[in-house]
Amino acid sequence: RTRVTQEHFEEAKNKLSSLKEDPGNDVKLKIYALFKQATHGPCDTPKPGMLDFINKAKWDSWKSLGSMTQEEARQRYCDLIGSLVAAEGGAAAQAPARSSAGGRTYDSLLVSTQDDITTIVLNRPAKKNAITTQMYEEIIEALQHAARDHSVVTVFTGAGDFYCSGNDLSNFTKIPEGGAEQMAKAGGELLRRYVKAFIDFPKPLVAVVNGPAVGISVTVMGMFDLVYATESVCATFHTPFSQLGQSPEGCSSYTFPRIMGLGKANEMLLFNKKLTAFQACQLGLVTEVFPDSSFHAEVWSRLKNYAKLPPNSLALSKQLIRSVEKERLHAVNDAEVDRLIERWMSDECFNAVMSFFQAKAKL
Amino acid sequence: RTRVTQEHFEEAKNKLSSLKEDPGNDVKLKIYALFKQATHGPCDTPKPGMLDFINKAKWDSWKSLGSMTQEEARQRYCDLIGSLVAAEGGAAAQAPARSSAGGRTYDSLLVSTQDDITTIVLNRPAKKNAITTQMYEEIIEALQHAARDHSVVTVFTGAGDFYCSGNDLSNFTKIPEGGAEQMAKAGGELLRRYVKAFIDFPKPLVAVVNGPAVGISVTVMGMFDLVYATESVCATFHTPFSQLGQSPEGCSSYTFPRIMGLGKANEMLLFNKKLTAFQACQLGLVTEVFPDSSFHAEVWSRLKNYAKLPPNSLALSKQLIRSVEKERLHAVNDAEVDRLIERWMSDECFNAVMSFFQAKAKL
Amino acid sequence: RTRVTQEHFEEAKNKLSSLKEDPGNDVKLKIYALFKQATHGPCDTPKPGMLDFINKAKWDSWKSLGSMTQEEARQRYCDLIGSLVAAEGGAAAQAPARSSAGGRTYDSLLVSTQDDITTIVLNRPAKKNAITTQMYEEIIEALQHAARDHSVVTVFTGAGDFYCSGNDLSNFTKIPEGGAEQMAKAGGELLRRYVKAFIDFPKPLVAVVNGPAVGISVTVMGMFDLVYATESVCATFHTPFSQLGQSPEGCSSYTFPRIMGLGKANEMLLFNKKLTAFQACQLGLVTEVFPDSSFHAEVWSRLKNYAKLPPNSLALSKQLIRSVEKERLHAVNDAEVDRLIERWMSDECFNAVMSFFQAKAKL
Numbered sequence A, B, C: 001r002t003r004v005t006q007e008h009f010e011e012a013k014n015k016l017s018s019l020k021e022d023p024g025n026d027v028k029l030k031i032y033a034l035f036k037q038a039t040h041g042p043c044d045t046p047k048p049g050m051l052d053f054i055n056k057a058k059w060d061s062w063k064s065l066g067s068m069t070q071e072e073a074r075q076r077y078c079d080l081i082g083s084l085v086a087a088e089g090g091a092a093a094q095a096p097a098r099s100s101a102g103g104r105t106y107d108s109l110l111v112s113t114q115d116d117i118t119t120i121v122l123n124r125p126a127k128k129n130a131i132t133t134q135m136y137e138e139i140i141e142a143l144q145h146a147a148r149d150h151s152v153v154t155v156f157t158g159a160g161d162f163y164c165s166g167n168d169l170s171n172f173t174k175i176p177e178g179g180a181e182q183m184a185k186a187g188g189e190l191l192r193r194y195v196k197a198f199i200d201f202p203k204p205l206v207a208v209v210n211g212p213a214v215g216i217s218v219t220v221m222g223m224f225d226l227v228y229a230t231e232s233v234c235a236t237f238h239t240p241f242s243q244l245g246q247s248p249e250g251c252s253s254y255t256f257p258r259i260m261g262l263g264k265a266n267e268m269l270l271f272n273k274k275l276t277a278f279q280a281c282q283l284g285l286v287t288e289v290f291p292d293s294s295f296h297a298e299v300w301s302r303l304k305n306y307a308k309l310p311p312n313s314l315a316l317s318k319q320l321i322r323s324v325e326k327e328r329l330h331a332v333n334d335a336e337v338d339r340l341i342e343r344w345m346s347d348e349c350f351n352a353v354m355s356f357f358q359a360k361a362k363l
Helices: A006-018 A025-040 A053-063 A070-094 A133-148 A179-199 A216-223 A252-260 A262-269 A277-282 A292-306 A311-323 A326-344 A347-360 B006-018 B025-040 B053-063 B070-094 B133-148 B179-199 B216-223 B252-260 B262-269 B277-282 B292-306 B311-344 B347-360 C006-018 C025-040 C053-063 C070-094 C133-148 C179-199 C216-223 C252-260 C262-269 C277-282 C292-306 C311-344 C347-360
Strands: A099-101 A104-106 A109-114 A117-122 A153-158 A205-209 A226-230 A236-238 A288-290 B099-101 B104-106 B109-114 B117-122 B153-158 B205-209 B226-230 B236-238 B288-290 C099-101 C104-106 C109-114 C117-122 C153-158 C205-209 C226-230 C236-238 C288-290
Touching (some): A006 A070, A025 A053, A025 A070, A104 A109, A104 A133, A153 A292, A179 A216, A226 A277, A226 A292, A226 C262, A252 A262, A252 A326, A252 B311, A262 B226, A262 B311, A277 A288, A311 C262, A311 C311, A311 C347, B006 B070, B025 B053, B104 B133, B109 B133, B179 B216, B179 B311, B216 B236, B226 B292, B236 B277, B252 B311, B252 C311, B262 C226, B288 B292, B311 B347, B347 C311, C006 C025, C053 C347, C104 C109, C109 C133, C133 C179, C216 C236, C252 C262, C277 C288
Parallel strands (some): B099 B109, B153 B205, C117 C153, C205 C226
Antiparallel strands (some): A099 A104, B109 B117
């Protein structure tokens, strides 16, 4: 093992910020601890209070390094980050994360067109297809492209075991210079454009729900023209807004009560009830549930037949159905986003999200 | 037994009008008969026609007193009214009908706040919790209070075996000086304010349906955020409007078709179909049905958990969902009330309500 | 057999255009062939390409007559048309197609009023009650009459095994002088007035679905106050719009998503899914399904009871429920008709309808 120079250390620090995937809380605490140990030496600050969860977790991690030398910490820091970078490269080698559709490549999506069907695959399986800020932008772009391409039907699905775990809450942890208010406003504008892309989408849009769906991946389903789900016990539908101090988006405050009635919608949107695919189908959120074993074969065979129907008739019929409530959906989107911006700046929301991170980190 | 003076008789007459509870048709016919016998003597008017139900019933009752002396009739009149007054006092002694919430006491409601839940209990069990004019006013006031108190969730339920038997039809029998038109208009204004209180209620509102629900207690359910019902065969849902020559209220002409589809809504609102809790749940009017044995335990355990969620998130999410159709609901309420005022002044409605009373009195 | 004069031949040609019922594609191809053979002689034109279905079918039919003489062809032509005319007359003799209601007689409907119920029977059983241009006009008139008569409830049902097979596609084959554009516009205006008659109908309107229902007979069901269907396997609900290159009408682009949720509505309106009565009932399009054996007895017994309810209360309650979305329904009707007029003039639609005729003719 060669001695780690300050230069190597700086290089590792830079590589850290270029990682595409969030390595998770455990790894991040380890990185924090090694960095402190390398730059400051053994932990010598007072132990934070029991209720100061995050600082307590950081302190515990740093403290656990004991009297490790700064050089040893630098070495381990560089090794750890090197392994993370290599892992990302390796994954990319096995299954190229970039896909081409009309010349456009995406970091977080696989987009392809076949049999007159454009398929958009959420492709962050290691992160349960959680949607980062960049991924929101990519999905908007992919939808805009699919709207103009020659395909007849557009399909959304997820890579791996998850359909989509919703908004990547790490989006909330990268506080920009303008502070929480600027973050909330920027997040709101992005959300508004994201939901708008679904409201305005001009062709039949189908969700192929291959696993658990959470948050915004569930709420926008009310605007999908078909939602096909596997009956696997894993394919659940969950919108835990109030638990996170937030409020409904994706036009769900309008579509869900219309789809399933006010009471059932409130159980989901206000009281965090998680539905199975079968329950979601009974309530009309899911159009049809298929046995896990035949899910893909059945669904794709059906979609291929649909894509053979007269394309203009399909698109114009879909637009006709949408036109009745398009203006209303835009107004609902605006109202939901405005309310969420307020929520994101509230103490109630901040505390609820923090509790979530702490529960996740099992501290 | 002392001799009844004219003074005693006048006193009894005055007490009669101060009775809080309607003594029912049988008793009222007896009171009528004794009054006629006491003031006029034995029945000597011609027998009304078979189809003149009410006058026939009154005549039958008077005639049944035969040759009873006027003094005896006065005595029995005073005794009967005395027993009714005593019964009301006695009932009040056994279970105090007045309850305190924020310093306010109600005659017909029990209102209390515990575990961040404000509970409004309709408390006229002897009258199946039928809603009198005064009770409408008290419920409006209780809702306005609950909107401002520190509770997170507000619950509606009924004392005794009934949830609520709807509008107390005796409201129709107290014709004021201004006649039927004034009664109809005043009733309409009260109804408008009553329904408005539900449209504007800013927190999650839950119906805990413990028994049969009739009329306006059913129609406003479309605006409750959750409706939990016992699966007891007794918990039925009934809106017999056309049978009474009336028309839907409580915004049900808007909410019911949206909840259960036009056909099923019409079966209830036009054609008087009575639903079981299970059927109401399948149609989305009821959110969930619980076994009678575990109904209270299950529901209250769940509600207590709901009341622990971030309060602002819950209230703002509920308001967001409501905001989409608030204006529409107010317009619907106005239209329904206007139509009902017309209905109440129509012969068709008058005759249908009279038939109802006659059927009830088994004449 | 007497020799057929040119006069007889001209007479037969004229009788052909006065036939009330479309004799079907097979017969029409035979008529075409005999006419060509009679006026031109044996088929001597080049065989059309495999994909030129209609001309190929005509050519095949003509060719099949071989070297038949022109005189023989004239004779057979006159015989065939004579038998068609006689068959229509005979059918009329067995069961008079004209029925009287308020002095008005209809060619394609049986309209009668009994027990305060006006019943409109679609009466083209040999054509599966497909709706011709004239029949649309008659139904509009029958509805306008029922709106003003003294009946309490109005019922729609079909004669024979079908409820209604929808728009008679032969409406598309009678191209007027103004060409396809004029036909599309005239058809659109007729459709607009037809659907308007259902939107504005002021009394409870009930569909008694006795067999398969297709196209516009299904789409307008979203505006019926009750839909009762036999559970017979034959009573299916089918709206194959995109298959015919068309788009939804009858306000179904608005009512269907509200009745059954967007996904299930799209399966019908975009993807041509055919529902059984039981499925349609689960989705709320059908109000109740009855065993085939007791269908008529049960339904009519129930309707007779409904018709005894206070008529004004029923009509005003229905109007109240409708009023909430009447303006919206008219706007939807306009948008649907405008889109359909465009569709009818499109090549996509033309080709899809032609394919349908060819598939039907099993060519």
